[in-house]
Amino acid sequence: MLEIERKFLVKNEDFKKEAYQSFHIKQGYLNSHPERTTRIRIKENKAFMTVKGKSSESGLSRFEWEKEIDLKDAEALLQLCEPGKIEKTRFLVKSGNHIFEVDEFYGENEGLIVAEVEMNSESDQVLLPDWLANEVTGEQKYYNSALTQKPFKTW
Amino acid sequence: MLEIERKFLVKNEDFKKEAYQSFHIKQGYLNSHPERTTRIRIKENKAFMTVKGKSSESGLSRFEWEKEIDLKDAEALLQLCEPGKIEKTRFLVKSGNHIFEVDEFYGENEGLIVAEVEMNSESDQVLLPDWLANEVTGEQKYYNSALTQKPFKTW
Numbered sequence: 001m002l003e004i005e006r007k008f009l010v011k012n013e014d015f016k017k018e019a020y021q022s023f024h025i026k027q028g029y030l031n032s033h034p035e036r037t038t039r040i041r042i043k044e045n046k047a048f049m050t051v052k053g054k055s056s057e058s059g060l061s062r063f064e065w066e067k068e069i070d071l072k073d074a075e076a077l078l079q080l081c082e083p084g085k086i087e088k089t090r091f092l093v094k095s096g097n098h099i100f101e102v103d104e105f106y107g108e109n110e111g112l113i114v115a116e117v118e119m120n121s122e123s124d125q126v127l128l129p130d131w132l133a134n135e136v137t138g139e140q141k142y143y144n145s146a147l148t149q150k151p152f153k154t155w
Numbered sequence: 156m157l158e159i160e161r162k163f164l165v166k167n168e169d170f171k172k173e174a175y176q177s178f179h180i181k182q183g184y185l186n187s188h189p190e191r192t193t194r195i196r197i198k199e200n201k202a203f204m205t206v207k208g209k210s211s212e213s214g215l216s217r218f219e220w221e222k223e224i225d226l227k228d229a230e231a232l233l234q235l236c237e238p239g240k241i242e243k244t245r246f247l248v249k250s251g252n253h254i255f256e257v258d259e260f261y262g263e264n265e266g267l268i269v270a271e272v273e274m275n276s277e278s279d280q281v282l283l284p285d286w287l288a289n290e291v292t293g294e295q296k297y298y299n300s301a302l303t304q305k306p307f308k309t310w
Contacts, residue, residue, distance in 0.1 A: 030193050030206060031186035036235045038185050038193050049204070049222075051185060053235050063235060065228055067204075073220055080191045080208050080218060 003052070003064035004122055007142060008115045009133040015102045015115065018129070019091035025103075028081030032145035039145070040069075040077045043090075047074030059138015060122045084108070084148030096127030108151030114142060158207070158219040159277055162297060163270045164288040170257045170270065173284070174246035180258075183236030187300035194300070195224075195232045198245075202229030207300075214293015215277045239263070239303030251282035263306030269297060 027041040039050045046068065053063030069077075078085070086109065091102040098117050105112045114136070117126050136142050141150065182196040194205040201223065208218030224232075233240070241264065246257040250272070257270040269291070272281050291297050296305065 030191050031188070033186070036185050036237070051232060051235065063231070065232060067222070067224065069222065076218070077206060077220060080206065082191070 003062045004060050004119045004124070005062075005116050006060065006119065006126065006135060006137045007139075008128075008135050008137075010102065010113045010115050011131050011133045013113075014131040015091055015093050015100070015129070018093045019102070020094060021092040022089055024087075025090055026078070026085060026087050027144065028078045028085045029145050029148055030077070030081055032082055032148055034140055034143065034145065037143075037145040040074055040081060042071065042074050042078070045071060047071045049074075049077075055138050055140075058122060060119075082148060084151070086144050086148060093129065095129050098124075098126050100129065105147070105152065108153050109147050110153065112147075112152040158217045159215050159274045159279070160217075160271050161215065161274065161281065161290060161292045162294075163283075163290050163292075165257065165268045165270050166286050166288045168268075169286040170246055170248050170255070170284070173248045174257070175249060176247040177244055179242075180245055181233070181240060181242050182299065183233045183240045184300050184303055185232070185236055187237055187303055189295055189298065189300065192298075192300040195229055195236060197226065197229050197233070200226060202226045204229075204232075210293050210295075213277060215274075237303060239306070241299050241303060248284065250284050253279075253281050255284065260302070260307065263308050264302050265308065267302075267307040 023044045025043050027039055030038040035054045037052045041048045048066055049069050050066040055062050087106045088103045093100040093102060100115050100117050102115045115132060140146050178199045180198050182194055185193040190209045192207045196203045203221055204224050205221040210217050242261045243258045248255045253272050255270050255272050260267045295301050
């Protein structure tokens, strides 16, 4: 129930050639407060409710709780969410023992591509692919919940 | 997924003699925004996550979605909730074909007792027990989510 991850921008689209899987994600927030976000996500034909706490001081760790929910329920709950939905394609890329999740955003966040890697501990060593650019771990403006309120195109 | 109910204050504690069951409830809110509350509730040894929308214009109907969750998860999620928890005992009382849920509040809401009855439709006729006082259906200050922000003792 603790999520430990690093987040990066990307330099180019080379990650697409290396991706072994990709899927469409649509999500909204019942609550985008950074101390306790509640997210409704539809990932292809599955749906999830996810609660996240605020980041630790290092920015690396964050409480996370997730439960699969009924797809029809998720559609109804998405209607109830705060204005501003996120739509993106997620690409999965292997790098050493880790998997990078690279999100290409659409709509009001078109142009933004963010890569995340989940780790087993804060000291976990990650092999960083060439196509990564600046690290943005812990920067709240890159939270998906923040992107619903202040989308990339308005930056 | 639509909750239709009426809510009343009570005149006296006669409902306790008529109650066929009672249990302890502790709950908090990940989000107490009246348009989309997300509640974590522990009811004796079971736990639930509940999302409610805002009331219809009549004040009688409200979107509701509920899912049972793990008790340990609920304890962790309660820690994450907004400040202000609700503690109460709920008494169940039969009246005709309906069941009244009567909540006696503690802590910052001590002194408040509220009776709710769930109906099958907005026109459903309910037999009203003698111990009911004023109807407060749809009054937002009686929402449990509102009581975490502005508890009864501060009124």
